[in-house]
Amino acid sequence: MELHKLDKVFVQGVTYKLPNDRFYVIKKIGTDQASPVRLIIDGVETGAISSLVAPLYKTSSRLLPPLDLGDLFYVVPNNKQFYVDGPTGAKVRCMGLMGILAPNEIMPPSYVSRFMEQGRRYLMWIQGSKLYDSDYTWRNEEEISILLLTPKTNEQYVLNNICLVETGVANLADGSVGLRVYLEGRVLDILTSEPGKKGLDCKYMPRPPIYNGVDTPFSFSDWPITVSGDQTLELKLINVSGGNLTISAATDQYVDLVVEYWKRS
Known part of the structure; x- marks a missing residue:
């Protein structure tokens, strides 16, 4: 077996098929669409x-x-078909490895195993939002629910990757807005403001990270949160600025997460 670099763009509307002696291992993936796209x-x-x-x-x-x-x-x-599911003309860039098999050779067991489970366990994007018809006066200490997630009994979600937050507040200062995580109604945070301001500081959860601002995405990778079947996760934004803030209807409020999804068979 030979392994070579893979870096190709695939387009919605085309069905692709691997020949008898080629296979792909996709290690990184990206798209040009803000709405959901999948392989x-x-x-x-x-x-x-x-x-x-x-x-x-x-x-x-x-x-x-x-x-x-x-x-x-x-x-x-090898010999399998795939395509891009998403808006018309959506592009997906796939980076990783291309394998070349010798006659009568099969893929390594680790790749076969991953192929068998990849429809039940994968990374995925989820988004929560609060939309506004007009600008909103956000009172100090007011919490706004942005995302609710309750997996089915045989499902599990793990927050173990990036988290991007749009607060809707222009020129957001640090210590103004916090993200609070609730699991089964229990807040995973301090309970009063005596030990500090409530929530994870949204100033450092840029959506997106930018060159001339906060350039590092926030991530739960070093301290994952597991949401098991039938449990409920809720993400709320809290105003901790000490006064009123204005949420712009032009931007609304969003939380975008990459999570690990697992469905038990």
């Missing part, structure tokens, strides 16, 4: 992505690169 491999859905968290390439105004799939890479075996 369908051998008829099986993989995780949805968006250019908000997985762009085609990094720019100075959006410092995120294509999403690194880590151990949850995708495999397209």
Whole structure:
């Protein structure tokens, strides 16, 4: 078996098929679409992505690169078809490895195993939002619910990757808005302001990271949060500025996450 570098762009509307002696291992992925896009491999859905968290390439105004799939890479075996599911003309950039098989050779067991599970376990983009018809006066200490997530009994979500937050507040200062995580109604945060301001400081959760501002995305990778089947996760934004803030209806409020999804068979 030979392994060579893979870096190709695939387009919605085309069905691709690997020949007898070629296979792909997709380790990084990106798209040009803000709405959900995914690969369908051998008829099986993989995780949805968006250019908000997985762009085609990094720019100075959006410092995120294509999403690194880590151990949850995708495999397209020889003789299998795949296509892009998303808006018309959507592009998906796939980076990783192309394998060349000798006659009668099969893929390594680790790739076969990953192919078998990749429709049940993958990284995916989820988004929560609060939309406004007009500018909103946000009172001090007021909490606004942005995302509710309750997996089915046989599902699990793990927050173990990037988190991007749009507060809707112009020229956001540090110590003004916090993100509070609730699991089964219990806040994973301090309970009063005596030990500090409530919530994770949203100033440092840029959406997106930019060259001339906060350039490092916030991530839960070093302290993941697991949401098991039938549990409820809620993400809220809290005004901790000490006064009123104005939420612009032109930007609204968003939380974008990359999470690990797992569905038990």
